[in-house]
Amino acid sequence: MTDRVNRVIWILTVSFALTHNVANAEIYKWEVDGKVHYSDRPQIGVHKVKKLKLKKLSTHSPVTVNLSQTHITPERIKKDVSKTYGLGITSPVANQNFNGHAGNVTLRFSITPKLKSGAGHVIQYRIDEQSYSESIELEVTLDNIDRGAHQLFAKIVDNQGIDLSAEISVPFNVQRPSSLILQNLKNTNSAAPNLSGAKPVPGITAPPANPK
Incomplete structure (x- = not known):
């Protein structure tokens, strides 16, 4: 004992x-x-x-895990997550031209399955390198888009900003008069005389037409 x-x-x-x-x-x-x-x-x-x-304790170096050896790569993770939604852009179509003085552009999206907006899922979209805007609507109208070639980017994310779809993009063009041309037209219209309501000059009478 x-x-x-x-x-x-x-x-x-x-x-x-x-x-x-x-x-x-x-x-x-x-x-x-x-x-x-x-x-x-x-x-x-x-x-x-x-x-x-006492015997000296043996130590071990930290083990480094290579994701490629586990077959779990960031690309694979992104691909798996992207299967939550299928996102498409129906407007604009590729290289579509938008005409008009206001620079209006209509965006239309198609989503499969239906967007779960109640769960905080939203569409994020941006033009070129601008910041993302968000919407739960399938149709969005933008105005005052600069003339020239542009690229629309869109994806679906949750309320934590995690991608729920692959990001897609489509090119389009805006054709509108330049601001200089619009200003010149405005100045020309303001300088033109207004003849509405003009009175005839007294003492001047038009001669009668010669009878045939």
């Missing part, structure tokens, strides 16, 4: 030493009245103290 108790004390002492990072420290063992004692400090006045040397 005593040997078993001593063995438990020995295990606890070693565990305590390891917990306090004294794996390389010296442990002292001695007996008093038939009882075995252990300590990490030398005992003064105690005979037959035996100095023990």
Whole structure:
């Protein structure tokens, strides 16, 4: 029974030493009245103290996991997530031209399955490098789009900003008069005389037409 108790004390002492990072420290063992004692400090006045040397603990470097070895790549994760919705752009069609002074452009989307707006899912869209705008409607009208070639980008995200569809894009063109031409037309119209309500000059009478 005593040997078993001593063995438990020995295990606890070693565990305590390891917990306090004294794996390389010296442990002292001695007996008093038939009882075995252990300590990490030398005992003064105690005979037959035996100095023990603990073995150095072996350490291991952190393990680095290569995602390619697990067949879980960022591309695969994005592809799997993108299967939540199928998103299409029905307007504009590729390279469609929009004409008009106001630069209006109508966007139309098709989504399969139906958009779960109640769950915080929205359509994010942007023109060129502008910031994203959001909508839950399948049709959006933009105005004052600059003349020239543009690219529309769209995708579906959740309320955490996680992509729920692949991002798609389509090119289109806006044809509208430049601001300089519009200003010149405005100035010309304002400078033109207004002849409405003009009165005839008194004392001048038009001669009668010659009879045939």
